[in-house]
Amino acid sequence: MDIRTSDSAVSAGSGAVDLTVVVPAYNEERRLRPTLDAIRDHLRANPERWGTWELIVVDDGSSDRTAAVAADAAADEPRIQVVTGGGNRGKGHALRQGVLASHGRRVLLTDADLATPIEELELLDRQLSEQSEQSEQSEQSEQSEQSEQSERSWRSWRSERSGGESGGGGAAIGSRAHPDASIEVRQLAVREWLGRLGNQLIQRVAVAGIADTQCGFKLLDGEQARAAFADSRLDGWGIDVEILRFFRRSGWPVTEVPVRWAHQPGSKVRPLDYGRVLLELVRLRTRGGRTRTVVSAGARTNLAVAGLFLLASFLLYKNLWADLDGAYLADAGSDQNQWQWFFAVTADNVVHLRNPLFTTVQNFPDGVNLMANTVMLGLSVPLAPVTLFLGPSVTWAVVLTFGLAATAYAWYWLFARQLVDNRRAAALGGALAAFAPPMISHANAHPNFLVLFMIPVIIDRALRLCDPENDKVVRDGLLLGLFATYQIFLGEEPLLLAVMGTLLFALSYAWVRRDLARAVVRPLLRGVGLALLVCLPLVAFPLGWQFFGPQSYHSVLHGDNAGNSPLAFVEYAGRSLFGDDATADPLAMNRTEQNAFYGWPLIALAVGIVVWLWRLAVVRALAFTAAGAALLSLGQRIRIPGTDVVLPGPWRILAHQPLFESVIESRVAMICAPALGALIALAVARLPAGIGSVSGSVFGAGTGAGTGTESADRRRHRTVALLAVGAALLPIVPTPIPVRERLEIPRFFTAKMYSGYVAKGESVVPVPLPSPGDAEALHWQAETGFGFSVPGGYFNGPYGDDRTGIYGAPPRHTSNLLRDVRYNGQVPEIGANWRAQARADLAFWRAGVLVLVPQPNDGALYATVEKLLERPGKRVGGVWIWDLPPRKG
Structure with a gap:
């Protein structure tokens, strides 16, 4: 550690510093110098109030000019010190x-962004003084005599210096969560929500009562x-x-004080840092080296x-967040x-009590028919408050992020409970x-194929029913239902695939055992019969509607x-x-349906594991x-790659059966993911x-347990095996999902200008x-409160007399015409027949207004609509509109 200070700075142990x-x-x-200047000016302004002081800046291995900025400030003010300690070790260090x-009798900790103004120091200092006075009064009630030197406490020293105001011990926390705190600039709503959630978890695990x-x-x-640090x-x-x-255990008072606080751009604290706090807390050690029992080892x-x-x-x-x-x-x-x-x-x-x-x-x-679409009512209903107060974009991010993490944890939990005792192995498999x-x-x-927690x-509960000694079959069957x-x-197709995978596993395991x-x-x-008795009545109406x-x-x-x-x-x-996309794209329907792509190293590793552990029934x-x-x-x-040979596939047996006829067969390969995870675990x-204990192992033949040399061989074999696992998994480590900028919603919709053109029962x-x-x-509808209806859309619905499912609405002549113009940019010849068809289609859609927003080929679209309606459009709220006369009847 390197401490730079001026000659006039107070030496260690002098005891002459009132405040650090x-x-x-x-x-x-960028932010440091204004912060240092603000602190310096505040303390200089009232020397009688704050007495002698020092300001210590700790540079935590910055890669920019932070240390130089601090040094410049120290050159201007002798009471500023700069401490450097090598690389970036973290805020705690x-x-x-x-x-x-x-050296201060009191120590103020403040962040470099000064989100809480330095002027709030007055409130904390007053609180600390009150705490000290209360503590001293308690001590005096227990002791009849004290020497003059012992009576010179923090309180009496403060009284001499600041006109009778008491000083104090313990801690005073500037709290933005206090009911009386003043939040001048708020964070994004989702950051506040995640922050509150994180702090609640911290309270439950470690420090109760501090918000x-x-x-x-x-x-x-x-x-x-x-002493604490x-x-x-x-x-x-x-x-x-x-x-x-530490303060709590020592019996020292800790009090939250409401302060002014303003969110600062560029804040280093992120919502997930609360999760990091929880992870750090489980590593706390006592002085004797024993693990502190905050939660159990398994927890x-x-x-x-x-x-x-x-x-x-x-x-x-991260790009989405x-x-x-x-x-x-x-x-x-x-x-x-x-x-x-x-x-x-x-x-x-939900909020309007509709179906x-x-x-x-x-x-x-x-x-x-929302039940016939993947609306995930199991999440969209309970998360309705999040959607209503924070918006659907927040719900989207929450479902994806937390749903994926919950799914990984659920697989880890299953593997740790039913498959292996080693939790690290279970975590890798999960x-x-x-x-x-x-x-x-x-x-x-x-998300319906991502959020599978x-x-x-369900698999765990089914496995419990397979325990011959299970005396709780009724309970487990009811819970399974x-x-x-x-x-x-949450998703019917993932459940169908899970049932397929479970049947494949059960049949093969039953054949072996x-x-x-x-x-x-x-x-x-x-148990399964009881599950059906529970499940079927509950889903009968929704599935009947579907x-x-x-x-x-x-x-x-x-x-x-x-x-x-x-x-x-x-x-x-x-x-x-x-x-890379160039290799993957030709082998998949699209980038959201890359349902295999496990990579040859993982496939090779899986084959090696199967050969090595073939004796285990579960592996087979x-x-x-x-x-x-x-x-x-x-x-x-x-189709056999590199040839013209095409063989019939076994999916032909299922392709036209009920339920399976709607499944994209390439998705069945997703069953391989948990199977491969289980093999890795x-x-x-x-x-x-000791992998050497398995004769003929692909990871290296061993000689069994015994001598120190054999133990060393096993360690080497284990290292080689772990490196092989890492080499197989490294190529398929996912990279952050890219994003693009979202299209802006026209003011015509955000300002609800459409309401003047659409009567009840009409559409935009x-x-x-x-x-x-x-x-x-x-997007326009979701972000503006569903104040209008639209024809067409993106959903699954029926087409034709046989009600075959298609994506989107059944096409009509006018919708096809406008779509073609949008993509080819050519204005067609519009005659009486096209105009008559447009009138019929607009009547079917109960159109109140046509809206043309800025988009590619919008000039050709404008000309086409102008010809269809035989009148020009009007520019309103950043869009072109054609107001249609009210419908008769």
Whole structure:
């Protein structure tokens, strides 16, 4: 540690400093000097009030000119010191350096952004004085005599210097969470919400009763502060909690004081830093080196795993979180607009007590069967308050980020409970099951295939029913029914795929272990029967509405070439670390359907694990499950790469069966993700026991346990094996999902100008109509409160007399015409027949106004509509409109 100070600075241990201000700084080149000047000017302005003082700036290994800025300030003011300590170690390390270098009878900790103004020091100082006075009065009541020297306490010293005002011990925290605090500039609503959630978790785990542990404006008794920081261990954000815990254990008072606070641009604190605080707290040690029992060892591991999964998920979506209102996932197509519309329309239906299974605000006037679409009522309903108060873009980010992390944790929990005892191995398997390339492909646009946290829970309950000694079959069967019911309201197709994967595993395991299969048949059938008795009555009406209600359909057409190419399994996905779009795109339907792409190293590793652990029945069952799912995912016709040979695929048996006829067969390969995760977990869990104990292992033959040389060989083999696992997984590590800038909503909609042109029972007709290829109109609706309906849209609905499922509304002549002009830019010849057809279509849509927003080929679209309606448009609110006369009748 390097401390630079002027000759006039107070020497250590002199005891002549009334107040020390400690400012930790990391890459604060722009904000630091104004902060230092403000603190200096405030303390200089009232020397009688603040007495002698020092200001310590701790540079935490900044890569910019932070240290130079601090040094310049020190050159201008002798009482400013600069402490440097090498590389970037974290805020906790910086605070520890600053406090241990301090000499003040009181120590103020403040962040470099000065979000709490230095003037608020007065409030904290007064509170500390009151605490000290109360403490001293208590001590005096217990002691009859004190010497004159012992009576010279903090309070009496402060009284001499500031006209009778008392000084104090303990800690006073500047709190922005206090009911009387004044928030002058607020953070984004989602940051506040996540911050409050994080602080509540911290309170439950470590420091109860303190609402704002992380606010960076604290005044501490100097001797107590130096004792607490000398005892501290954490280098990160968690040090605030560690210090407050020390004060609490020592019996020193800690009080929150309401202060003024303003969010500062460029803040180093992020909402997920509260998660990092929790992870740091589980590593706290006592002086004797024993682990402090904040939570149990298993709970600490679970918390750490959950935190890592949440951090990984947040990093995956960091570009989305950086601009929730303006960021759009680059590969989402129209799906992000569709999903945010689903969340918003569900919240709107809930708050207005409408039927959550149907709406006419899209595809007007026919409407949309919401149960027949993937609205995820299991999340969109409970998250309706988030959608209503923070907006559908926040709900979208929350569902993706927390849903992915929850799914990874659920797989980890299942593997740790049912498969392996090694929790690190279970965590690695869970990470692969949730973050595998097919899952990340759907992370671009399909939360129903990403948020699968109920699937492991359902599998666990089914496995419990397979325990011959289970005496709680009734309970487990009832819970299985409730869990399956909830999953139906999260996603039916993922549940169907999970059932397929579970059947593949169960059949293969039963073939290998016929003795066990015979023993579990009765309790399993009994439990499943009870589950059906619970589930079917609960879902009867919603499923009846889905399959037989208004706008229902019986299947969805995906074409005959929706299967995977065999090459897809050995290539890398576009969002994998070693992948690229040029290689992946030709092998998939689109970037949200890269349903294989596990990469050849992982496939090779999986084969090696199966050979190595073939003696285990579970390994053979997992191998059959993965291989069977991969084969089914190739579709009805399997083209052999590099040849003209086309073979019939086993999917032909299922392709036209009820339920399966709507499944995109390439998605069956997603079953391989948890199967491969389980194989990895099994393999890694056995490495600490010595891989050499397995004769003929692909990781290296061993000689068994015994001598020290053998032990060293095993360690080398284990290291090589772990490196092989890492080498297989590294290429498919997902990269952050890219975003693009979202299109701005025209003022015509944000200012609700449409209300003057649309009567009750009429619709706004965008030009061209919204469709699966361009669903921006759904964004307008979701963000402006569904004040208008639109024809067309992006949803699944019926087409024709046989009610075959299609994407979007059944096309009409005018909608086709406008779509063609939008994409080819050519204005067609418009005659009487086209005008008559337009009048008929507009009447069907009950059009109140046509709206043309700025877009490619909008000139050709304007000319086409002008010819169809035989009159020019009017410019209103940044768009062209054609107001239509009220409908008769």
